[in-house]
Amino acid sequence: MTGDRIFxxxxxxxxxxxxxxxxxxxxxxxxxxRFQAYSAGSTPRGEIHSYAADFLRNQNYALDSLRSKSWEEFSAPGAPAMDFVFTVCDDAAKETCPVWPGQPMTAHWGVPDPAAVxxxxxxxxxxxxxxxxxxxxxxxxxxxxxxxxxDKLALQKRLDDIAGATKTPENA
Incomplete structure (x- = not known):
């Protein structure tokens, strides 16, 4: 992964x-x-959760380009090729996390679902x-x-290690 390209x-x-x-x-x-981020879901709700939208607005994030969409958009012809794919769903047994096929670097950075609180x-x-x-x-x-x-192996280790960056002793 070299050069000045956008990931x-x-x-x-x-x-x-x-x-x-x-x-x-x-x-x-x-x-x-340096990065172009996208998001998608296995069963998208079709709208941004109102509390998420409120929080982002309060942090001065523009919401214009954000929308709830299916991950299938990114497997369609003409979709941008991904360099990295991160799942952010938590490890709850009742929750389904999509699996992304292909060659991008992947990691699971699960966080609890705030919408379930x-x-x-x-x-x-x-x-x-x-x-x-x-x-x-x-x-x-x-x-x-x-x-x-x-190199790819070292990068994969670093990506996996990032998941533990915010764990407290109780949930480590």
């Missing part, structure tokens, strides 16, 4: 309404033109803020990797 990154999740949408927005900003409005909104924090930490580490100096 295409796909974030996958089940509903493509919160976690993967947030990751797309974060990487498109943090990647500073029950409780007060404050607790729900905190869950979205916490999800954003976890994704932002991982993406900041990712964009600072020396991609041009890592």
């Amino acid at each position: 295409n990154v796909l974030f996958l999740c089940t509903g493509n309404s919160a976690r993967s949408i947030m990751a797309e927005a974060i990487l498109n900003r943090a990647g500073a033109g 029950e409780g007060s409005e404050a607790e729900k909104r905190f869950a979205f803020a916490d999800t954003f924090r976890m994704l932002n930490t991982r993406i900041e580490i990712f964009v600072n990797l020396p991609l041009q100096r890592l």
